Amino acid sequence: MKQRILTALVVIGVVFGFFAAGDVGFMILIIGVLAVAAYELYSLIRTKVKPIIFPLMLLFMLATPFISIKYLVALICGFIIILAVLLIVTDWFTIEHMSFIFLMTALLMMAIYSAVNLFITYGYLAFIWLLVANYMTDTMAYFVGVNYGKHKMIPKVSPNKSWEGAIGGYFGGLIASLIYGHFLVPFEFEFVILASLLIPIVAQLGDLFFSSIKRQYKIKDFGTLLPSHGGILDRIDSMVFTLILMMLLFTAAGTF
16 A cells, blocks of 8 residues: 555656646656557557557657647548558558557547647646546545445456446546536536536546456556556546547537
8 A cells, every 4th residue: 555655646746747847748748658558558469460560659649749630630540541551461460450559549649639738728727627537536436336336337347346336436526527627727617517427427438448458358457667556557547538538528619
C-alpha cells in the first residue's frame, strides 16, 4: 500500500509540473503518456510482427496534435492505407494484426487530439474536471463493489466487477462531475449536465474494454512502469474513452 501511495504522489507531482509548463509542457506530457501506452499495446504482439510497426504508430500519433478535425479523419484514412499495403506485400502481417494495430492507434490518436484541444481551448481546469470525474467513477465503483457487490457484472472479462459497483461508480462520477463542472469549468451548465450523465458510463466501458484485452492476452497488467499500479494504460484506460467522448461532444458543438 505504501508503494502504491508513493507512486501515486510522484505521478501527481509530475503531472502538475507539466501543467505548470503551459501548453507545450502539457502537449509533451500527453504525447509521452500515450506513446508509452501505445508501446504497451504493441508489446502484446511484438513477437509476431516486425519492429517497423511501433514507429509507424508513433508517427501518426505525433502528427495528431498539429492538425484540425477534418485532417484527423484524413490522417486515420492514410494509416489504414499503409496498413493495407503491409498486409498485401508482407507474409508476417495478418488481418488480425492490422485490425488490432489500427483500432488501438486510432483510439490513442483521438485521445491525443481531444486532450490537447481540451487543454489549449479551455485550460487545465477543464482537463482536471475530466480526471476528477474518471477518478471518482473508478474509486466509488471499487468502494461500493468491495463492500456491497453481490451481482457479478461480466465475470469472463472482469471477475471482481459487480453491478452494485458499476451503479456506485456511475453516481460517484456523476455527482463529482456536476459539482466540479458547475463551479470550475468554463462550460454552459447544460453541457456539463450532458457530459456528466455520459462520462461515468463511458469511463466504465473503457475500463471493461481494456480489461477484455488483458483477459484475451492472458496478462494481469499492461506493464510495470508504475510500481503497484501496473502500466500506464492500466491507469488511463477509462480516460482514453472519456477523452474520445469529449471529442465527439465538442465536435458536435463546433468548438473543436
